[in-house]
Amino acid sequence: MGSSRAYPVFRTDDLAEAYRRARLLCAWMKPLDPEMWLVAQAHTVEEARALAALLPTGLFEPSYDWDRDVWFTGTELPGDDRELAAELPLTVDADVAPGPVEQAFVRALGSGAARMRWRGEWSPAIPSWSQDPTNQRVELDINEDHPDGRHTVYVHFRCDDEAGAAHLAAAIGGSVLGPVRVGR
The missing domain is CATH 3.30.70 (Alpha-Beta Plaits)
Structure with a gap:
């Protein structure tokens, strides 16, 4: 941009x-x-799961470990909560159509x-x-x-x-x- x-x-x-x-x-x-563009940090498993459900094609990356070349889409997050917790915090980045997703994102x-x-x-x-x-x-x-x-x-x-x-x-x-x- x-x-x-x-x-x-x-x-x-x-x-x-x-x-x-x-x-x-x-x-x-x-x-x-x-x-529109959305970006957020997920610090808990619950936040990561909620954001993944909302942004299934969003790109999730470990927030503070730039040396690792690891990322997931929302649908590819680890299914096991302990495995997911080991990846936290995660930053999600997504381009989405504005509308109902906005208030759901805020929630x-x-x-x-x-x-x-x-x-x-x-x-x-x-x-x-x-x-x-x-x-x-x-x-x-x-x-x-x-x-x-x-x-x-x-x-x-x-x-x-x-x-x-x-x-x-x-x-x-x-x-x-x-x-x-x-x-x-």
Whole structure:
């Protein structure tokens, strides 16, 4: 996807509210992809099984052992709980069609970090906004370690656009909460 410019526009400890605000921002975008991106860490067998049931084609990798060339799809996770526990924590990465999977994903999460990302083109076009749809998206980071709240909503642009970020933040009752960062 390349690098974007990401602005934090809403932060809270209430995951349902953070998700609601992220979806409100998605209404300001014309979707460009038929899929969205989900990533989450599973720290328990129960979390891994719940995420595998939801994301059967998702790629599950050991989170902290990059030297091992081991990965599973959700349908290929070890069937024995002890074998699965030995692989934890696992990071799952999946592209999925937005819709019902989103709320099920939020419910399946435990305490591990997670991210939801929707890609689109900001609409209606406002002259101060970056007109190139590359790297325009809404992102919800879940279970972050931040003193002002664990869940943060970001808006992304191709180039720096604090005015556009402030406009979108105001539309959901938020504000630009910090400096722009290079997006992921």
